Amino acid sequence: MRTMRKQIISLTLALAILPGSVYAQTAGLGAAGELVDPDVLRVCADPANLPFTDEKGEGYENKLAQLVAEKTGRKSISYTWFPMVMGFVRNTLRANRCDIIMGYAQGDELVQNTNAYLRAPYVLMYKKGGPLEGVETIEDPKLADKRVGVVQSTPPASNMAKANLMKKAKIYDLMRDTRFTHSPAELMIKDIESGEIDAAVVWGPMGGYFAKQMKADLAIVPLTKETTGSRMIYRITMGVRPSDQEWKRTLNTVIRENQPAINKILLDYGVPLIDEQNRPITE
Template identity: 45%
Template sequence: MAALLAGAAASPALAVEVTEREAVRVCADGNLLPFSNEKMEGFENEIAKLIGEDLKKPVTYTWWPQTIGFVRNTLGARKCDLVMGTASGEELMQNTNPYYRTVYALVYRTKSGIRAESVGDPALKDARIGVVERTPAVNLLRRYGITKTEPYQLNTDTRVNNPARDAIADVATGKTDAAVIWGPIAGYFAAQQSEPLTVVPLIKEPAVAHLQFNISMGIRGDEPEWKHWLNDFIKRRQDDIDRILLRYHVPIIGPDGTLKTADASAPPGYRMDNYRAPTPAGLTGASTVTVAELRGLIERHPDTRLVDVMPTPPRPADRAPPAVWAPPPRRSLPGAVWLPNVGYGSLSTDQERYFRAGLDAVSKGESPPRLVFFCEPDCWMSWNAAKRAVEWGYSNVYWYADGATRWQEAGYALETVQPFAGGGASN
């Protein structure tokens, strides 16, 4: 992270305060998921977008590999004005207030028989454990006398290497038995493996292990108004920030020391109104995927079924029956089946029959099918539809909350789809 990288002081005479900014100029790594990339698929990209929307300013990027010299060549050189993630207390930059607290995590294969919640668990005594060199995880393993490790390089060219991602992949393939990796990276890449992995945020380790860190934004020291504005933004938009982080499987530690849950804001039943509003970060019984995770899922499993539940627009007032009116076609993800109007909180008999017929049609040929439900960002229709599929007994359900718009914004093509024709009326 930028918190560990060399930087340089800037001249106070060149300070630009928040009211004078023409754009939100972000310093970021162009190939460092889950944090950021040039396709805007990282959680720091999404949070930066919130800042731009709040300021009504465009967001621009200076890309630089996040290794030695990152701060000096970006923020310090005044090519950009904001580093989205740095450990609080970092002296190379002025820190905002923290906007999340996270922790290192233990990762192992779910089917391995390991049930450890601490690295000190006897089940890990003879395990080969992956660890990134010169991180707090190394000290933790030493504390427990674990020497059978698989080391991964810390400082590397992120344009071609991602050692922490490789450590997670090696657990999945069985090269190693477990890994202790920075929580945001562990959660994100564990969710993308074909082999089910268990991720245990290490909140039960002794405090002296120092595995938990507050994460802030980094700015230059001569811009107090910019800092005050960002602190106010974090306070006002904390719930939105948390939803983004949890969608990316970042383990977030709350003020009480417990982990925040992805579905904490979900209703006990279905969402019944105001369907275009901020959604929870997750859904019990379903796997939540981001743009990049969905791409990976499709690449690993080409027979993944995409189910678009975006409703059809209402019939115009001047086209009341018996006037002929056909809803416009939908631009959706390639290969998606469009089942409009099945994401309402309460379905009519015809709508439920139509939904079941659509799921039956897309599920043929594989058991259990991988069903990915989506519509648009902040769309409860897809959350309701995925929840209903879970309750109907589908066991391999995914919820893609970003929707078709974010897919297109990441540079991927959409195609025109027509409503599914089987099963009766969809209205």
């Protein structure tokens, strides 16, 4: 699982009415102080981090990059590959080797965030029809004697600690190079199916994707009803350099005008989208 981060910023009315082919003329090397390539969408990405990105172009952020390239009139897409670990932003976006991180959680000062295109929760996963049927929160007493999987140092870990679930918990590594090892979400699902753990708490886009890929018969419960501890819901944005104001506004326009198409991409990957009232988005 990757460390969570933040967003917010508004659109400009002028860019909102421009067609995609014109966006590129207003946000590129010609924009004062900006180093954004006007012809190539230069993406900073992890080479082996499904469901987000991979070198084969099979992640949903790869698909989002294709949409952004099309809508901004870019002729092609290029990738700067670097594992999503400490130093990712410094060695990619901040080094001017690329111009956009396709998925970045709202609020980190290392990047400038666009408006959010995705709002999703952490999820609780367990076998359907078993003793945990109906559990919707980490605080549920049914979990008291269960072994629950959680990724090290992620927000649910603190909630599990408050619920006294950490003594029996199975901890999965936070930082892992997925070029050489499985995603923690994939490992969690295998452990639930084998009985190694009873349940797992994981970032929703990862849990939803791998459960779908592995055809796992699991309940995937959005953690939208937690009453204490860390928040379980995050907005995901695109990340750009703080100096690239025009580029940010261009991307905000693309997001606003293409949200239904973005939702379709995400839902096809099993991402559990929710709206501002925490209701599931299904289309």
